[in-house]
Amino acid sequence: xxxxxxxxxxxxxxxxxxxxxxxxxxxxxxxxxxxxxxxxxxxxxxxxxxxxxxxxxxxxxxxxxxxxxxxxxxxxxxxxxxxxxxxxxxxxxxxxxxxxxxxxxxxxxxxxxxxxxxxxxxxxxxxxxxxxxxxxxxxxxxxxxxxxxxxxxxxxxxxxxxxxxxxxxxxxxxxxxxxxxxxxxxxxxxxxxxxxxxxxxxxxxxxxxxxxxxxxxxxxxxxxxxxxxxxxxxxxxxxxxxxxxxxxxxxxxxxxxxxxxxxxxxxxxxxxxxxxxxxxxxxxxxxxxxxxxxxxxxxxxxxx
Amino acid sequence: xxxxxxxxxxxxxxxxxxxxxxxxxxxxxxxxxxxxxxxxxxxxxxxxxxxxxxxxxxxxxxxxxxxxxxxxxxxxxxxxxxxxxxxxxxxxxxxxxxxxxxxxxxxxxxxxxxxxxxxxxxxxxxxxxxxxxxxxxxxxxxxxxxxxxxxxxxxxxxxxxxxxxxxxxxxxxxxxxxxxxxxxxxxxxxxxxxxxxxxxxxxxxxxxxxxxxxxxxxxxxxxxxxxxxxxxxxxxxxxxxxxxxxxxxxxxxxxxxxxxxxxxxxxxxxxxxxxxxxxxxxxxxxxx
Numbered sequence: 001x002x003x004x005x006x007x008x009x010x011x012x013x014x015x016x017x018x019x020x021x022x023x024x025x026x027x028x029x030x031x032x033x034x035x036x037x038x039x040x041x042x043x044x045x046x047x048x049x050x051x052x053x054x055x056x057x058x059x060x061x062x063x064x065x066x067x068x069x070x071x072x073x074x075x076x077x078x079x080x081x082x083x084x085x086x087x088x089x090x091x092x093x094x095x096x097x098x099x100x101x102x103x104x105x106x107x108x109x110x111x112x113x114x115x116x117x118x119x120x121x122x123x124x125x126x127x128x129x130x131x132x133x134x135x136x137x138x139x140x141x142x143x144x145x146x147x148x149x150x151x152x153x154x155x156x157x158x159x160x161x162x163x164x165x166x167x168x169x170x171x172x173x174x175x176x177x178x179x180x181x182x183x184x185x186x187x188x189x190x191x192x193x194x195x196x197x198x199x200x201x202x203x204x205x206x207x208x209x210x211x212x213x214x215x216x217x218x219x220x221x222x223x224x225x226x227x228x229x230x231x232x233x234x235x236x237x238x239x240x241x242x243x244x245x246x247x248x249x250x251x252x253x254x255x256x257x258x259x260x261x262x263x264x265x266x267x268x269x270x271x272x273x274x275x276x277x278x279x280x281x282x283x284x285x286x287x288x289x290x291x292x293x294x295x296x297x298x299x300x301x302x303x304x
Numbered sequence: 305x306x307x308x309x310x311x312x313x314x315x316x317x318x319x320x321x322x323x324x325x326x327x328x329x330x331x332x333x334x335x336x337x338x339x340x341x342x343x344x345x346x347x348x349x350x351x352x353x354x355x356x357x358x359x360x361x362x363x364x365x366x367x368x369x370x371x372x373x374x375x376x377x378x379x380x381x382x383x384x385x386x387x388x389x390x391x392x393x394x395x396x397x398x399x400x401x402x403x404x405x406x407x408x409x410x411x412x413x414x415x416x417x418x419x420x421x422x423x424x425x426x427x428x429x430x431x432x433x434x435x436x437x438x439x440x441x442x443x444x445x446x447x448x449x450x451x452x453x454x455x456x457x458x459x460x461x462x463x464x465x466x467x468x469x470x471x472x473x474x475x476x477x478x479x480x481x482x483x484x485x486x487x488x489x490x491x492x493x494x495x496x497x498x499x500x501x502x503x504x505x506x507x508x509x510x511x512x513x514x515x516x517x518x519x520x521x522x523x524x525x526x527x528x529x530x531x532x533x534x535x536x537x538x539x540x541x542x543x544x545x546x547x548x549x550x551x552x553x554x555x556x557x558x559x560x561x562x563x564x565x566x567x568x569x570x571x572x573x574x575x576x577x578x579x580x581x582x583x584x585x586x587x588x589x590x591x592x
Contacts, residue, residue, distance in 0.1 A: 052409035055589040077411035084409065088402035093318055104311035106410050146406070 003030045004066075005154055005185050006051060011060035013046050020046040022209040024060070028187060028202070030153075033180045035196035035217070036189040037294055038206030044189050045085055047206070048158055051187075052082055064154070078106055081152035083160060087143025091132035095123055095142045098131055099149060108150045117145040122171070136163030144172065148179065155179060158189040173199060197290035207298050217290065227266060229257040230282035231273060240276050241269065258286065308412055308420035316424050321393060325386045326435055332382045333436045337443040340366055344451070368441070368448040369456030372469040373542045375440030376433075380473050380538065383432045384480045388501045390432075391425040391484040396494025405590045418489075418585045422578065425481050433474045437466075469541045476534040479570050480505060482577030489584045527561060528569065536566025 006028035013021040021043040028034040036044045049055040051062055053073045062069040064076040089098040099114045109117070118124045121141035126134070134142065140163055147155050157176075161169045176199045180186050190196050196203060197217060204214040213220060231237045234252060241250050241259055246268070249260040259269065266283050273280050316322050340362060348359040365374040395418075398404035407417060448455055456462060483504065488497035512526035526532050540563045 049405075049589070052405075054405050054409055056587075074411040074413045077409060080409070080411075082409050084402075084405060086402070088406050090315060090403055091401060092320060093315075097318065101311055101314055102406070102410065104314055105307055105407055105412050107307060150410075 004028060005030045005064065006034075006187065007063040007066075008047070008051065009061050009063075011047060011050055011062070012058045013043075013050060013055060014058055019209050021050070021057075024206075024209070024211055026204055026211060026214065028154075028185055030185055031180065031183055032201040033176060033186040033188060033199050035200035035203040036187060036206060037191075037193065037196055037203060037290075039298060042206035043209040044206050045158060046209075048082075048084060048156055048187070048189060051156065052080065052084065053077055054084070078150070079152055080154045080156065081147035081150065082156035082158075083140075083143035083147050084156070084158050086162075087139045087146070089131045089139070089142060089146075092130060094128050094130055095134065095138070095145075096127040098142065099146060102146055102149060106150055113149060113151075117149045120148065120175070121145045137165060137168050140164055140172075141168070144175070152184065154185045154187065156187040156189075159191065160188070161190070161192065161195065169195075193291040193294055203290070205294060205298065212298070220290070226286045227259045227269060228282065228284050228286045229259060229269060229273075229280055230255070231257070231278050231280045233278055236276070237273055237278050237280075240272060240278070244268075244272060256282075305416050305419065308416040309423060311407075312420040312424045316394070316428070322390070322428070325390050326432065329379075329382055329386045329432055329436050330439050332385075333379055333439045334443060336378055336382075337366070337440070337447070341447060344447075363451065363453065366444055366447040366451070367453035367455075368444045369454045371437075371441050371444045372466055375437060375444060376469045376473045376541050377538060379433070379436035379440055380476060380534075383429065383436055383473070384477050384505060385502070386432055387425070387429045387477050387481050388484045388505060389498055390428050391421075391481045392488050392497035392501050393494040394425065395421055395485055395488035396491070396497040399488075399492035399590075400494050408590050414586050415582060418485075418582055422482075422485060422581075425485065426478065429477045429481055430474050433470055433477065437470060437473075465542070472537050472540055475567070476537050476570060479530055479573040479577065482574050482581065485581045486577045486584070489581050489588070530570070530573070532561055533566035533569040536561035536563055537570065539563060539566075 004027045006026070008024055008026045011021050011024040012019075024043065024047050026047075036047070038044045046055060050057050051064070051069075053069055064072075065079065067076050069076065089095075090101065093101060096114065096118065099109075099117060103109050103114060115124070118127050121144050123138065123141045123145060126138055131139070131142065140160060144157065144160060147157065160176075161172050164172060173195060176186055176188065188196060188200060200217050202215060203217050203220055204211045205220075206212070229237065229241070234255070234257060238250050238252060238257055241247050241257065246265055247259050251258045251260075259265075266285070270280055270283055344359075344363050344366065348356045364370055398407075404417070408414060445455070447453060480501065484497055484501040487500040488494065491497055491500065508529055508531055512529060512531055515522055515525050517523075
């Protein structure tokens with residue numbers, strides 16, 4: 001049976017007239033890499049702040065490791081590492097001293113742990129420099145070092161590749177599965193859909209304070225539910241396929257027809273076209289990207 | 305709690321602002337004594353006996369014998385100023401830099417976080433009072449030597465008086481320290497916390513000056529605020545002693561409020577501010 005280390009039920013949060021989060025339910029399985037996607041202002045960061053005890057929900061409950069955050073906050077949060085929005089540190093302290101400061105607040109890692117965390121994000125050489133003199137990329141690295149400092153079971157990373165160069169982005173992308181491979185649960189909030197698709201086992205898509213889709217990444221992008229069909233007479237083929245009961249939608253793109261909901265129906269598509277005198281030159285299942293799913297789900301009416 | 309306190313001390317020791325504020329305090333106290341010395345060097349003006357008595361009182365204020373009533377009364381103002389800035393920035397910067405969120409999200413209990421700040425603020429106030437008093441002692445000893453002014457006795461009771469004077473001065477600074485903490489938790493910003501705290505510190509005198517001339521209930525309001533009660537407590541430090549029979553320009557004028565009542569009112573303010581700051585920090589979102 002799946003063990004959920006993060007569970008949120010019926011979370012609501014308003015700021016004045018603005019309803020930031022409206023009834024969010026989410027569950028994250030132990031050891032999974034969970035992606036939170038959504039446009040700016042969709043409620044991702046507010047939800048993360050509620051998961052970390054930084055904002056109090058107006059209604060609903062957060063459970064970490066099966067315990068309610070409201071009652072066991074400090075105890076369960078010690079098992080969590082996080083970077084929320086922008087990496088925040090004391091500007092007049094060096095990178096190393098900032099980690100030392102966090103170690104003083106929540107002892108455990110020790111001097112060796114601090115050096116190991118710095119080494120893991122390739123920041124040892126710049127560790128003596130003051131945080132205020134760091135580039136954005138270095139700040140992100142230090143944020144990740146702080147998040148992994150006390151060997152947490154859950155790591156929450158909000159836009160961890162912001163400001164990183166391509167090399168740094170790749171390193172972070174490689175680091176996430178490594179951390180997950182060590183048995184940790186990762187929550188990754190990102191605008192970079194390709195990044196999420198590559199590393200996340202499961203995904204939640206936020207819009208207007210609600211989760212509009214949630215599930216395993218592979219299920220969400222529906223790997224085999226779409227067929228690409230190439231045929232000489234596209235117009236006739238489109239009209240024939242539209243009349244079928246199993247095709248959810250049929251669209252034309254770059255000289256091909258795309259039949260949604262027909263992943264397992266390749267033979268039936270071929271037969272239907274043939275009995276109508278049309279012969280397909282190609283029929284193959286296609287894979288939607290997470291980006292396509294995301295835009296399909298979050299597109300506002302009238303913006304299509 | 306010990307961990308939060310160690311972390312807070314680490315930040316304070318490594319913070320340049322701590323030393324800038326202490327240096328500013330030393331400079332302000334020294335500057336005041338130097339200005340006083342420059343005035344004394346000009347000698348008495350010759351516009352009557354009253355002016356001569358005032359001059360004599362100024363000179364006596366500089367003496368080592370009067371360092372407790374005079375020096376502490378003088379430094380109280382500067383120490384309050386510095387401590388308010390210290391506390392407001394210490395708490396407010398945690399919001400400005402978003403570091404409060406980092407610490408709380410790592411499982412540090414909120415009451416421990418703010419209690420550590422309160423303890424360090426009080427500790428800083430004690431250090432500031434002692435440092436400023438040391439400057440006042442050094443300069444008044446120098447002036448006493450320069451003008452052959454009396455040093456006073458060096459008996460045990462003198463040390464006890466000085467100790468009690470330091471305690472009184474530290475005590476009257478605390479309501480302002482707590483007020484700065486409250487404003488920082490309300491506004492979640494160092495700039496606004498400093499502005500509101502210093503604004504209240506300076507404006508209270510103006511408002512109470514107006515209310516003092518009022519009649520009935522209005523005229524009683526200043527008795528419940530800070531200044532009148534601070535002066536009542538500070539009156540315990542004594543008045544200038546010397547030949548001038550003048551109590552000096554910094555002599556306390558408690559307006560008939562007994563010392564114990566002044567202390568009780570200030571304690572009520574300290575407790576109210578502390579409770580409010582803790583409640584506010586516990587209940588409110590760290591980040592929106």
